[in-house]
Amino acid sequence: MTLSFDITTLRQGYLAGSFKPSDIITEVLSRIESGDSKIWISVDTKERLLAQAAELETKDPATLPLYGIPFGVKDNIDVAELPTTAACPDYRYFAEKDATVVAQLRAAGAIPIGKTNLDQFATGLVGVRSPYGVPGNAFDPEYLPGGSSSGSAVSVALGQVSFALGTDTAGSGRVPACFNNLVGLKPSRGLLSASGVVPACKSLDCVSIFALNASDAQTALRSAAAFDPSDAYSRQAPVQLESPRRAYREGMTFGVPSPEQLNFFGDQAYLNLYLEAVGQLESLGFKKQVVDFSPFLSAARLLYEGPWVAERYWAIQELIKEAPDALHPITKAIIEKGIDGTAVDAFDASYKLQAFRQATLPLWDEIDFLATPTAGTHYKIEEVEADPIQLNSNLGYYTNFMNLLDLASVAVPTGFTPKKLPFGITVIAPAFHDEKLLQVANKLHVASDLALGTSDQKVFPELAPFPTETLSIAVCGAHMSGLPLNSQLTELGATFNRAEKTSPNYRLFALPGTTPPKPGMVRDSSAGASIDLEIWELPKTQWAAFIEQIPSPLGIANIELADGTFVKGFSCEAWATSNATEVTNHGNWRKYIATLG
Known part of the structure; x- marks a missing residue:
């Protein structure tokens, strides 16, 4: 049986002296070398990785929460001495220092292995818009790996690393999790610093975490979270409960969209699995309430139909002016639309968004979390190549509103289709309800009785209690x-x-x-x-x-x-x-x- 790389298993092995970090690094590199070369854009050298492992071996494993834990980093997040490309060779630069979130994880004992593939400039939910190739979906290479954090998700699902960082502006930390049988945590905006992250939409960007289970996601989140004055959008979660709804409790109420507001794009298997997941939540003692999902859908349309595309243009304006052919054709077509907006358009969209925010606020007095499909369907790569814009847009149906409305969410696996492809739902709540959502996700993941990633392992540790006085x-x-x-x-x-x-x-x-x-x-x-x-x-x-x-x-x-x-x-x-x-x-x-x- 192949050693599981979930954090609990590795920590137990380190504490028992069964192996040491250098052993795990050697195994990580072996798994990467024998796997799909399109998952990683760059991998750190064996010498440097073993040097980090040797330094850790002088310390007590019990003193560091992520002692010797290998992780991947999406290649729009800086890792010192490694290139950052954002999947665009002409944009490539060598990072002088770690992004804040990487530095936090390294300080907790984790070892960044390298940089994973992505949809260029984090623009897309499909995972096929990269000059470095398409990472194969962990369960069927004919199907999308999901994007934009494609390599991060696949690397975790295949057991090459314990967890991986992604980014999630429109769903890039959730859709790949769904398609690869992972937990995908999209934290509250600003909880993880975006300093050292190539921006997509700077005001909305969010570093995300792919993990094998909710416990691993929680451990990584608590290690990585820190207020960062160098990030203008950094925020600190309140230590105290300003609302009892931030804490997990039995019998909470969850909302589901009304039937006519659900969209599975003709995918009966996904519809059936969603209904099963809702039934599973009810069997766990949660109470279902049908809600009006229309304000969320209206807000979602603003992301690519409104002025936020101009933020994507702002982030790479010099490159697109000087070397437009350096961009993937679909990426270029999307981002170029950001040139045409006016200040009037921006204010018009901001007023609409505020109205949608106000419309959704009363809902959170009635329910504790929303439960939606993570995606409405799962396309083959050839289908997306034939219709790249519309099918990508379909995948954002349940995700694009999230950061616009300042929500936190966790994508959690709940089942497999008859074609043996993963399915999952996303649980959603207002900002800083992250810990509660992880508890819900863990309950549901355990009840679903699924193995982790592509392995045959089922490891579901209890989560740490909510940190409150x-x-x-x-x-x-x-x-x-x-x-x-x-x-x-x-x-x-x-x-x-x-x-x-x-x-x-x-x-x-x-x-x-x-x-x-x-x-x-x-x-x-x-x-x-x-x-x-x-x-x-x-x-x-x-x-x-x-x-x-x-x-x-x-x-x-x-x-x-x-x-x-x-x-x-x-x-x-x-x-x-x-x-x-x-x-x-x-x-x-x-x-x-x-x-x-």
Whole structure:
């Protein structure tokens, strides 16, 4: 069995001493050499790669999250001492330093192997617009590899590297993931620095991550993310939860486009697989809601029909003026359209986009994420060559709106067609909901029971918890799991921690006239007992919202636990127990409720 390059497997091997980084580099180079030469535009030298591995071998593998992990870099992202071409030989230059995102990953212990092929200047969703050839789709070379990040996706799917960087302005980090059985993370714009990245649409560009599973994508994201003052569009994710919807929780609501707004371009297999994926989400406990998808579709049309094409022209204006024949004919035809727009056109489009943004905002109060197909179909290369513009446009049906509307998304594999070609859906939410989406993607990927990439391996580690500050709260009654008021906690992003008991110093009363029935717990060291509790972790930013819902005579006090420590929790004013039924002898509110029938 070929060694899987997923991050968990490699880390376990490093920690156990089964192999070292230089062994993995040797294996990586062997796999690349024996594979499709059109996947990579350039590969670093064996000497330099082994030197990086040797330096890592002087360190403790446990101290670096990406220790010895090999990764690919799309060739519009700089890697020091390697050429950057953006798939245009006449544009080629040698990078003096790493792009910020590459530097972050290198600092975490990862090793950049080389530069992967792409649709020239990241213009296209097909993966066939490169003078360096077409990387073969990992499952059938007659079909598109997907673009523009074609080489990055195929290299991961074939197990040549553990993960790879792409870019995603219009879907280039998701469509290739779908076509090659990968997780494709399109982070919130600005979360990963674009400094050292050849721009496509500078105001919309986004560095993306191709990975074998959601855990690997999360590890790479957390290592690469950093605010970068040198990138004018860099942003930092809030550490705190400004909204409970940023945190994953069970039973979330997801939106699906209404049936007449779905488009599979005649591909019945993709339609069937999408319906199966939606059913799988429902079987996992998520709640489906049909939504109006029209504002998203209208926004999507602006990307190539509006003035944002002028950004593509701006990025390579000197080259297109001085050496227009250096461009791929289709790339040139698309980008040249950016010359004709006016300032009036730009403002007109910006006003339309703002209206579409406003139209979509209320939706996020109703749903936690959208679930759409990643692509509506999968074309053969010869089909796209016969109709390159329209078929490429079809592939952007579910992707082009994403960065215009400031959304985050994760493409996740969910099945295979009868022709044994991969299919997947994309889960979508507002910016900075990346971690929640990764959790959803992981749940769905596990349930789909698919092997990673082209391998026979199934490795799905648990994801790291959401990085937020919480405060423990002890609940003893209707807020406990499965009881009527538990939703007041979960809707604010609270998560269950553990079951506990109080010290033997408390009495429990059933308060009269409360709906739903509520207990009151008071401290009484002379006649008390130990009462069962649940400890929940509530984001600190949600405490005010939670406390607002607490009615008199209940309040929050310091509750002593059985081990003598204290935690914030529900308490009751003593006066309210004078006409209440004492239920201390039950020791547990659920047991008392059960006696009521």
